[in-house]
Amino acid sequence: VGIALLWRAVVSSDETVTLCESACSGVSLSIIGWLLFGYMYSMSRKPTDWPVTSRIYRSIAVSLLVINIYVAIYYGMRWSGLLRVEISVSHDYIYQDLRYVIFMAYYCVAIAAARYLRGMHEKYRLLIKESTKKRAKNIKEAIFFVMTHERTLVVVIAAAILWRVAIRTDSGVTFWESTVSGISLIVWGWSIFGYLCALSVKVRHKIDLTRTIQHAALGLCAVNVYAVFYYGLRWYEQICRIMGEVTETYVPQPLDMVFKDVRYVMLVLFYCAIVLLAKHLVKAYEDYTVPARKSQ
Structure with missing residues (x-):
């Protein structure tokens, strides 16, 4: 992460990012991201005595896949000239720096998590299998x-797509539409973060x-900061435009709006993947496990 910060400080020292500098940033993110995805997915396919760890690996792999696809779309559009402005001409370089550092931080957190997850995957076994007669669930x-x-998450994804289609009918996004989009993501993301923090306190003996x-x-927190920064900067620009304090004459292009x-x-898909991850982590907490016996 320190190297990523130093790199972005160097390339943004003149408040512009050249194609070569953008290529170095994009290639480094892509290589690390896809290698991590391949590792997580391959580990999810390995046999284990604690099956829930395979589902945890798979959920992390899905979250990495979402970020990797987003990175590929962004840099593909940026390099081809299809994407010109994301927030504003004057503030785009700040946003690009933050995104690079945050995504690199997420990859680093995933690498660190893989160490402990591998220990669960290889050294633990399920001691008490789930009872055939399930007890009634409380509220x-x-x-x-x-x-x-999963069906609820599919509905959420469909609703997100329909929402974006609906607000695009007039070829623009008003301040209140942007506010609804941003607040819904921010509240959802930080709610999941709070739940995971509370769960980590409960699981102290494992x-x-x-x-x-x-x-x-921690990885979710990084993405939440990204969402807060993006929408905060966007709302600031929109308020300045409403008050007539912005003198930029650039008109957003259709593909800028599509992005x-x-x-x-993509943020909705990422949060859905984290919700599934939280579900499997709760299952791991509820399962009674012991270290697997070494073969004699």
């Missing part, structure tokens, strides 16, 4: 089950699981 458990169910939850929360929709949907 809290029922709500959690519904909110983390060190590997605790560290995995903490790293998942905003892509960004929103």
Whole structure:
């Protein structure tokens, strides 16, 4: 992360980013991201005595896949000249620096989490299998089950897509539409973060699981900061335009607007992947496990 900060400080010293500098940033993110995705997915396919760890690996792999696709779309549009301005001509370089550092931080957190998750995957086994006769769920458990169910997340994704289509009917996004989009993502993201933090406090006797939850929360925190910074900067620009304090004459192009929709949907997909991850982490917490016996 320190190297990423230094790199972006150097390339943004003149408040511009050349194509060569952008290529170095994009290639470095892509290589690390896809290598991490490949590792997480391959580990999810390995046999284990604690099956829930495979689902945890898979959820992390999905979150990495979403970020990797977003990175590929962004740099592909940037290098081809299809994407020109994201927020404003004067502030885009700041936003680009923050995005690079935050995504690199997320990859670093995923690397650190893999160490503890591998310990769970290889050294632990399920001691008490789930009872065939399930006990009745209380209201809290029922709500959690519904909110983390795959069908619920599909509905959320569909609603996000329909929302972006609806606000694009007039070829623009008003301040209140941007506010609704931003607040919905920010509240959702920080709510999941708070839940993961609370869960990590409850799981104190399983060190590997605790560290995995903490790293998942830390990675989510990084993406939440990204969402807050983007929408905060965007709202600031929109308020300045409303008050007539912005003198820029650049008119956003259609593909600039399309990329905003892509960004929103990708953040929704990422949060859905984290919700599934939280669901599997709760399952790991509820399972009673012991270190696997070494073969004689």
